[in-house]
Structures are given as structure tokens and as C-alpha cells.
Amino acid sequence: MDGGGERNLEVPRTIRWSDGKVILLDQRKLPLKEVYITCHDPRQIAKRIRNMTVRGAPAIGVAGAMGIALAALRSRASDYEDLMDDLRRASKILKATRPTAINLSWAIDRMLMKAKAFRGDVEVLRRLLIQEAQRMAEEDIEANKALSDLGEELLEDGDSILTYCNAGALATIGWGTALGIVRSAVRRGKRIHVYACETRPLLQGSRLTTYELSLEGIPVTLITDNAAAYCMNRGLVKKVIVGADRIAANGDVANKIGTYALAILARHHGIPFYVAAPTSTIDPSKPSGASIPIEMRDPNEVKSIGGRRLAPETVEAMNPAFDVTPSELVTAIITEKGILWPPFQESIRKLLKHQL
Amino acid sequence: MDGGGERNLEVPRTIRWSDGKVILLDQRKLPLKEVYITCHDPRQIAKRIRNMTVRGAPAIGVAGAMGIALAALRSRASDYEDLMDDLRRASKILKATRPTAINLSWAIDRMLMKAKAFRGDVEVLRRLLIQEAQRMAEEDIEANKALSDLGEELLEDGDSILTYCNAGALATIGWGTALGIVRSAVRRGKRIHVYACETRPLLQGSRLTTYELSLEGIPVTLITDNAAAYCMNRGLVKKVIVGADRIAANGDVANKIGTYALAILARHHGIPFYVAAPTSTIDPSKPSGASIPIEMRDPNEVKSIGGRRLAPETVEAMNPAFDVTPSELVTAIITEKGILWPPFQESIRKLLKHQL
Numbered sequence: 045m046d047g048g049g050e051r052n053l054e055v056p057r058t059i060r061w062s063d064g065k066v067i068l069l070d071q072r073k074l075p076l077k078e079v080y081i082t083c084h085d086p087r088q089i090a091k092r093i094r095n096m097t098v099r100g101a102p103a104i105g106v107a108g109a110m111g112i113a114l115a116a117l118r119s120r121a122s123d124y125e126d127l128m129d130d131l132r133r134a135s136k137i138l139k140a141t142r143p144t145a146i147n148l149s150w151a152i153d154r155m156l157m158k159a160k161a162f163r164g165d166v167e168v169l170r171r172l173l174i175q176e177a178q179r180m181a182e183e184d185i186e187a188n189k190a191l192s193d194l195g196e197e198l199l200e201d202g203d204s205i206l207t208y209c210n211a212g213a214l215a216t217i218g219w220g221t222a223l224g225i226v227r228s229a230v231r232r233g234k235r236i237h238v239y240a241c242e243t244r245p246l247l248q249g250s251r252l253t254t255y256e257l258s259l260e261g262i263p264v265t266l267i268t269d270n271a272a273a274y275c276m277n278r279g280l281v282k283k284v285i286v287g288a289d290r291i292a293a294n295g296d297v298a299n300k301i302g303t304y305a306l307a308i309l310a311r312h313h314g315i316p317f318y319v320a321a322p323t324s325t326i327d328p329s330k331p332s333g334a335s336i337p338i339e340m341r342d343p344n345e346v347k348s349i350g351g352r353r354l355a356p357e358t359v360e361a362m363n364p365a366f367d368v369t370p371s372e373l374v375t376a377i378i379t380e381k382g383i384l385w386p387p388f389q390e391s392i393r394k395l396l397k398h399q400l
Numbered sequence: 401m402d403g404g405g406e407r408n409l410e411v412p413r414t415i416r417w418s419d420g421k422v423i424l425l426d427q428r429k430l431p432l433k434e435v436y437i438t439c440h441d442p443r444q445i446a447k448r449i450r451n452m453t454v455r456g457a458p459a460i461g462v463a464g465a466m467g468i469a470l471a472a473l474r475s476r477a478s479d480y481e482d483l484m485d486d487l488r489r490a491s492k493i494l495k496a497t498r499p500t501a502i503n504l505s506w507a508i509d510r511m512l513m514k515a516k517a518f519r520g521d522v523e524v525l526r527r528l529l530i531q532e533a534q535r536m537a538e539e540d541i542e543a544n545k546a547l548s549d550l551g552e553e554l555l556e557d558g559d560s561i562l563t564y565c566n567a568g569a570l571a572t573i574g575w576g577t578a579l580g581i582v583r584s585a586v587r588r589g590k591r592i593h594v595y596a597c598e599t600r601p602l603l604q605g606s607r608l609t610t611y612e613l614s615l616e617g618i619p620v621t622l623i624t625d626n627a628a629a630y631c632m633n634r635g636l637v638k639k640v641i642v643g644a645d646r647i648a649a650n651g652d653v654a655n656k657i658g659t660y661a662l663a664i665l666a667r668h669h670g671i672p673f674y675v676a677a678p679t680s681t682i683d684p685s686k687p688s689g690a691s692i693p694i695e696m697r698d699p700n701e702v703k704s705i706g707g708r709r710l711a712p713e714t715v716e717a718m719n720p721a722f723d724v725t726p727s728e729l730v731t732a733i734i735t736e737k738g739i740l741w742p743p744f745q746e747s748i749r750k751l752l753k754h755q756l
Contacts, residue, residue, distance in 0.1 A: 242600070242702065242711075250715075254715040255711075258715055264716065266699075266716065267717065267718050268625070269626040269658075270597075270600060272661065274661075301624065302625075312668070346598065346606070346623065349710070352708060354705070355606040360621050361622040363623075
């Protein structure tokens, strides 16, 4: 049943807990080099989230959880309250790294809640938190596979899919969201062609998505972001599937800068626009996308590539890392608990109620 | 009357005829280095058009004309028919370089017509053709200034303009089209802020537009192409102005890949979308954009920047250099002979009739 099985090479694992340390794949170096970074404490994790050694909303969620586990392990506290103080300190440092993806604070809060609910020996709590972080990593893969199985039913044999940034195994612990759906469709024997937008400024599309799909022999064509409309106009794109960094209660979707433009272009060409994300990406505390904080990153990311300057040194550049796609432009949101259809306010409310 | 006068530094001249040679500014090296290339014959000009040492529809038109002038000068023909044969050979080589911009064949055809209409001494014809090519360079600047004077009336004090690629002095012989309009507005005392899309893959926006505007002290903010919709949504963009490589009889506009997307985004946000181009960009032989040839360039332009590879070596990439914006998405076309409004079929027909 595994059509592409014999061609598969392993997509490297983004985050691993190993013997009291966290090993991160340095995604900034891909696809040219496969380099791993070892983190011993939450500050090192925070640095690696901020500088995008690890990126992708689900992946930074798990990285945050492992940061809390490292805090528990490294803390010298011998009583519960002191340990909790150390965890809260670590939580603050970790949450301050990147503001837009909700998975980060979701995962950290889950770790803290686990700790708060615990009463007993701090050594037991330490082990519990380490287990919890590892469990969250496994759950991430399971959620991705579940949403991919649901989402792949939306794809037809012969479809060509346009995707953006990297919402694949490299954005998660494994399997991926948008690319997970493609992966599941291919495993079930459907022929799928992917158009990958390069995704300036950090080129997650050209560096990571093409790399990840090529490893598995899934056909992929790289295009500049500005060529998406041309491809849609020529009938090359049947569906758009993207990931998400945060989904508001009304279904507005914060995702990598440029997603909003793709949604407008898809609507203009009558092409379905799907968002694939685990339910941990939904933030019911935000009524709409207007209240989702948008990270502004270093303008030098726009003015240069890999240290090579492209623009005059003194020129001003603006570098919003995300944008918000209003829910009106979204065809469906594919989660591990089910596919959400408009009106999203209602379908999201129902899903979350069911979850409690 | 010249508000920015004292700050002005000279934008370097793209093409100069000098003592029987053609001097081209190497635009691939800007803004880091100002390098000039000397061409002695039409083959050298053809190479420099193809590899984009010189680029921009009006500029490559004049480069083509100067290529014909070089052919006349270098030809050893001593009679008229032999000289015409050499000119036709050069014309074929020059026209084969880049298919989309019509200005190239327009300019070459004008040179050939001049030669065909001539009867007399071949030495006189040689001088005549050299003069004609230089006249076309001067006419380009005049046309740009004329269309800029008309176009600037569409801008208001305080406007912020989004532009794409480089339709400036560097895309022409001087002054520019889309940026010429901004330049004229600023000279008349209007405060204009420009958002420059970087324009992947060759980054004419980040390398050339920001450079050219910075030289004159016109405020400019560089953004990635995928951030245009974000800026429109935030109310940062009041008007879009782009250049053109070819305009069909019905007003469809072929221009740098990504222009079509901007036009859709502008329409979605209710923002006027203006095209600025000299009448030599209009090709009445093409009923619509569907019959305009779109140049497909080397996929490696997408996979790398300045020799630095960004994507896996074997991945497939698609690199259309242009797209077509249907006339329904165009608010007005600003030419040196007047501003064209919809229905463009009619306004273009009238303009060209008037021209004959």
C-alpha cells in the first residue's frame, strides 16, 4: 500500500531529547548541510527559536516544551516552590522569543499546568516533565498523521498543489501538516505534483520544502513567490494548502508573510485554499486576526541573503514575518480532530467545546 | 521649484554612444559596483541584452538601435545592398535575444526602415544611422519626461506608491517611466513615499529601484514581493505604478513576473493600478496578451542568488520572466501622448490612429 516506499529517504528529525539534552537540526543550513546543535538549558533553546535554527509553529511548540523540561532538569531546586519559580522564569524567556505562533505558549502552558497539578517529590516531577515533553513530540506526529489522513481525501489523483513556506516534517516533529497531506495522498497511491513558493526572505520553500519532497521522490517545482498567480492563471494549480501559526476564534489565519496574497489570488482564480494545522494552533482567546501579534523581523533579512548584501546599505526595509488571511478567503481548515468548514466561528467553537 | 534639488546625485546613464562604441552600465553589478562595459559590434550588444547587463524595455530598445548603428559602422560593405544585408543579419541576432519587450524590435525596425528609405552614399547612411540611434536615446528621455508630467497629476501630496521591478532611469536612457512619474511629482514639491518590491529572482527592485531613489533622496521602503498584500491591507499603499514590456491592442500588459499578482491584489483592496510606458511599448499587432510571447529564463536564476545556491541542486524550477495583466485590472495607461483610460481597445486605437 506504500506506493513511494522504496524511494523514501529519511527526512531528518527536527528535535530530539537525548540523554538530558535537546538536539536540534539547524534548519538555517539546509539543504546544503545537515548540522545538529545541542542545547543544555532553556536559554539555549530560546536562542535557537529566536534565530530560527528551529522553526515551524508545531516544532517551536515542542522545542518550548523541551526547554521547560531542560529547566526542570538543570534547576538546583530541592523543593517544589523553588522548582516552580525556575520553570516560570524559563517559561518567560522561552515565550518572549517569537510572538506569532501560538503553539509555543500553548506547549509551555501545558508543561506548566502539568507541574502545577503535581504534588510530590521534585525528582519525580523532573522525570514527569521530561516524559511530558517527549510525549508532546510523539503526539505532534500523531496529530499530523491524523489530519493528513483527513486532508488527503480532499485531493484527487493527478492534482497539483501549491504550497507556501514549509509546513512539512521539518516544521513539525515529523510528517508535517500541509506537506503531510501530500505525503498521505502519495502513500495512498495518488499522483500529486507540488508547486513550492520559495518564500522570501528566509526561503523555507526553496531550502526546506523542495528538499523534503525530493527526499521522498514527490515531484516538486520551485517557483518565486511572485510566479504563483502566473501558475494559477495557466491552470497549473488545482488546490492551495498552507500551514498556520495561529488561528483566531473566527477562523482568521496568521501564517508566513505572503499567505494572505496567495489566498486572494486563489479566490480570484476560483481555486480552493486549505489551511492545515493541529488544533493546538487555534487560539480561542483571539476573537479575530486583528489581535494576533505580528512579528517584525530584522530588515537585513530582506536586504541580504546568507550574508550577501543585495540592496544599498542604508536603504530602509520592512520585514513583517507573518500576515493574516481573513477567514472569508479560507475554504476549509484541516485539523487532526476533523475538517472545519465555514462558518468557522461556529465550527471552531463546536470543535473546542467537544475537546473539553 | 526643485524641492530635492540640492540632494540630487546623478543616476548613472545606462547607455552611451561614444566614439564609435557603445558604453553600457552593467546593471547586474549594481548597487554594489558601478561597472561599464564597452561594446564594439552588434554581437556584443546582443550578448549584453541576453545576459541582462542592460535591461528594461525602453533601454533594450535603444541598445538594439545602437547595435544596428554598430553594425553599420563595422560593416565593410561598400555598396548599399551589402550594407543592408549586414544590417538585416545584425537585426536578426539582436531581435533573438529577448522575446517579450516589444521596444527591442520596434527600435530595430525603425533603424531598418530609416536605412531602407535611404538612397545615396553608404558612408552617409552609416552616419545617418549612428545619428538616428542617438536621437532615439534622446527621444526616450523626452517621452519619459512627457509621460511623467502627465502621470504626476494623478499623484497627490503625501501619496505612498508601490512599484515593482525597476521602471526607472535605469530601465530607460534616463528619467524613467513609473519612477519618472514619482520623480516629476517630487520635483513639483509633492511628498511621495515609495514601497519597492524586491522583484525576485533578479532583484531589480532591491538592487536598482532603491538605489536610484536613494540617490535622489526620495523616501523608499524595500519589501519582499510577498509583503505587498500586507502593505495594501494596512493602508500603506495609495497607488500602484508599474512599467510595461509590451501592451496588446486591447490593453493587456506584459510586464515582469509578479505584476499580474499585484494587479489582482490592488483590485482586491480598491487601489488604483497604473501602467506607465512610452507608446513604443504598444504592439497593435497583438490583439490580446494571450499572443505575447513570455520568455522562460534559466531555472538557476530561481535556485541561486549571485552564484550562491539556495535550493537542492537537482530540484526542478520554473522561471517565467513575465506575466500578462488583463486590461480589466488596469486603471489607466500613462503614455507620453496622453493617459489612456478604459475601454482600452478604443483609447489605444484612437491614440495610434492619431499618431499615424
